[in-house]
Amino acid sequence: MPRTRSSTTHARYWRWLGLTMAAIGLIVLSANWAERHELATRTAALRQAAAAHVLGLRGLVEKHDFLPYAAARHPDVLALLQAPQDSALRLRVNHYFADLQSTTGAAALFLVDRNGLTLSSSNWNQPSSFVGESYRQRPYFETALQGQRGLFYGLGLTTGQSGLFIAEPVRGPAGIMGVAVVKISLEPLQAAWRRGIDPVLLRDSRGVVFLSSQPEWLFQARQQLSAADAAWISSHRQYGSRSQFAVLPWQVKPLPDSAAYGLQTTVQGLHRSLLALDTALPELGWTLTVTSDMKEVTQARQLALALSTLLLALLLLASLYWRLREKRFVEQRSARLELERRVEERTRDLEEAHTFRKAMEDSLLVGMRARDPQGRIIYVNPAFCAMVGYSAEELLGCLPPYPYWHPDDLEKQARVSQDVLQGRVVPHGYESRIRHKDGHDVITMIYTAALVDARGVHRGWMSSVVDITAQKQAEARQRDQELQLERSARLASVGEMASTLAHELNQPLMALSNFALAARALADRGASSLLAETLNDIIAQSQRASEIVKRVRVFINPQRAQYENLAPADVIHHAVNLLKPELQRHHVQLQLQLEDGLPPVRGDSVLLEQVLMNLIHNALHAMQAQPPGSRRIQLLCRQQEQGVSVTVADSGPGIPAEQIEQIFAPFFTSKPDGLGLGLNICRTIIEAHGGRISVENSPTGGAAFTFTLALAS
Structure with a gap:
């Protein structure tokens, strides 16, 4: 009899052990399934995000893709390559490039001859002009000379600003005569990325990060660069003077049966666990990496573990209920009540979560509007309703034209709405004027993104509307x-x-x-x-x-001045003659250096004489502490490419560095009895003449004021 009881106890032990192991296995399997399902969902979302970013990148490139092709076929461009010394022709091409750059929003356009020397540029009249610069070592130049379109991303040799360069060969009767280049800035795209939560970055064909929402990752490589790659980047100055590229601080973990991978890194000083997905852009030679927080995947696994455990606990309780209902009715009732309590708590938690989500949507200050692919409004939040003055019942189901569209902008808004519904989304949003139900105007910024469900099906468009x-x-x-x-x-x-x-x-x-x-x-x-x-x-x-x-x-109003064609030398001589007694009284030696054959300028002689007399008076005041024999004023006048420049330089102590930035500000003066308006008036007069005035300290001592005047047309 004891042996029989022992055998029963043994069998019961092994049965319970087997059930326990099976339960643990089911819990682990359910957790793994939930993790894989959430991982697949997040990966699908990453694919959609990557597709949106790729669409924006390709749209930006395609928007400017035609520019070098069009510029290379302009007759003035071909003529300038044949006659590079023709200044009038060069000026026409400069204006043509400037108009193209202003119209299309490109960063710059310029023309390079076969030797790599820039002949013309859209920024020819700026300090950072490309004209005269050599771009022979640039890959896009070498590719274009071989008859192919050149594509290259890097830092500008002249400006130091990054951009995408597209080069097109300029063909003439004798073959390829030069290269037309357009530069596109990706800085606005990078700025938009930095406003997001999850990191986004672009890498070139060698794995170097050149665009990133995280500034600390810029110019770091996915892996250690080979000596050949580092030498190529350095020789072509792709990233300026950088020759060393650190490895990204990433710990990559492959994920089975997934195109995405796990990523452990530090973002803005905080450790983060990310899900990352790479998307290749073969036509550009780039790789786009988008990321998402792994927190949802971890939470899905934890929730599955909790639910599986709860379900098995319920099954166990049910089993005990059927086994012990006669003997332990009170215990069974307590277990049932406990189960009901848990279910009630779970239901209350779900209701609270729903209430929390609704309260969060209601508290948003940004208006949210969702439309199906046909443009029918399928969702609006309270902030949007308050913005337009219509209730959700009045808006849901509406098709364009919507009741809040401004009556003066119906054609424009219909065109923009049609572009959005056809997938031509403006990546940085657009400004729109709407009419509130009560009649007042509301100015908004609208940002739109594709509405895609977890299965990757396009369901419409979601717009964020901000009242500005x-x-x-x-x-x-x-x-x-x-x-x-x-x-x-x-x-x-x-x-x-x-x-x-x-x-x-x-x-x-x-x-x-x-x-x-x-x-x-x-x-x-x-x-x-x-x-x-x-x-x-x-x-x-x-x-x-x-x-x-x-x-x-x-x-009071410089535009009322009486402008006429003036000889610069006559204006200068007349002002000097008026001040000659005062110069002699202060023992000041005036040295005139006027170029021969100066062209006439357009201006008011009395006002320009006033500027010269004011600058010479200031020079006299600056040299009061100098010995009489060393008081010298140099007055130089020479022709420049766009006009005539006049310089008044003294031999005084110069201007202190802390004052030189505010020397032209109203009411700023270093004279005890001065009002601080003289130089401000000079700047007003010169700017009214279409010129500019500046000051700098001379290396040999003293200050030099220079102003420019436009040539008479």
Whole structure:
């Protein structure tokens, strides 16, 4: 009898052990299944995100793909390659490139001859002009010379700014004569990535990251570069002067039966576990990597473990219930009540989660609108309803034109809506004016993305709508305030103008007095010929005083100036002659260096003389502490490509470095009795003439003020 009881106990032990192992196996299998299912879902989402990014990249490239082709076939471009010394032809090509760049939004367009020298560029009139630069070592130049289209991403040799270069050979009667190049900036795309949560990056064919939402990953490689690859990048200066590329701080873990892979890394100082997917762009030679947080996959596994455990616990309780219902009715009832309590808690948790999600949607300040592929509105959140003034019941099911479309923009909004429904989504959003139900206008920014379900089926389009009306109104108020400040600054300069006019009028008035005394003496002596000459001088000086008085209004509104074709040398000589007594009184040596054959400029002679006299007066003041023998002013005038430049340089102590940035600001002065408006007035006059004025300290001592004037047309 004891042996029989022992055998029963043994059998019961092994049976329970087997059931326990089976239960553990089921729990593990369910957790693995949930993890694989969530991983597949997240991978599908990554594929959709990658497809959207690839679509945006290809759209950006295709938008500018025709530019070098069109530029290479322009007759002026071919003519410039045949006659590179023709300055008029070069100017026409420069303007043609500038118009193309402004119209298409490209970063730059330029033309390179067969030797790699840039002949023309859209930024020819900027300090960072490409004209005269050599791009012979660039791969796109070498490829284009071989008759093929060149494609290359790297840092600019001149500007240091990154961009995608597309090169097209320019063919002529003698074959390939040069290369037309367009530069596309991807900085706006990178800026949009950086506003996202999950990292996105682009790698070139050698594995170097050149575009990333995480700045610390830029110019790092997926793996250690070979010596040949590093030498190629360095010789072609693809990434500037960089010759060493660190390996990305990634720990990669392959995932079975998945195109994605696990990624352990640090993002902005925080450790993150990511799911990553690579997408190749063979036509560009790039690889796009998109990522998503692995937290959802881990949570899915944990939830499956919890649910499987709960389910098996329920089965176990049911088994115990049937085995012990006669003996342990109270215990069975308690177990049932416990089960009901758990179910109730679970239901309450689900209801709370639903309530939380709805409250979160209701609290959003950004309007959300979903449309099916036909444009029918299928979802709106409360923020969107408040933005347009219509209830969800009034909007759901509506097809274009929607009731909130602005009546003045119906054609434009219909065109934009049709582009979105056909998949031509603007990657950086677009501005739209809508009409609220109560009649007032609302300015919005709309961002649209494809609405794709977990199975990868396109269900429509989801749009985020941001109300920027207040921002637009603030910008308008700021512009109004700036205009008021400019007008106040002009009115404040009238005080300085009064003192300047007093100084300027002093000489013609003194001359009038002297000539009048001389005329009276000549009249007494009866010298009629000398008397007539003296009277002519009186008339000339009175006319000059009248011209000076008439121009006081010009300082309030420089556009009222009387412009005419002027000889620069005449204006300079007249201003110097007016100041010659003062220069002699201060023992200052004035050195004039005027180029021969200077072309005429367009301007107001009295205003330009005022600028010269103000700059020379400032130079006199700056040299007061210098010994008389070392007081020198150099006045240089020479022709430039686009006009004439005039430089006034002194031998004084120069301008302190902390003051040189604000030297032209209103009311800034280093003189104890100055108002700080003289140089500001000079800049106003020069800018009204279409020129610019600047200052720099000379390496040999002293300061040099330079202004430019446009040539007469």
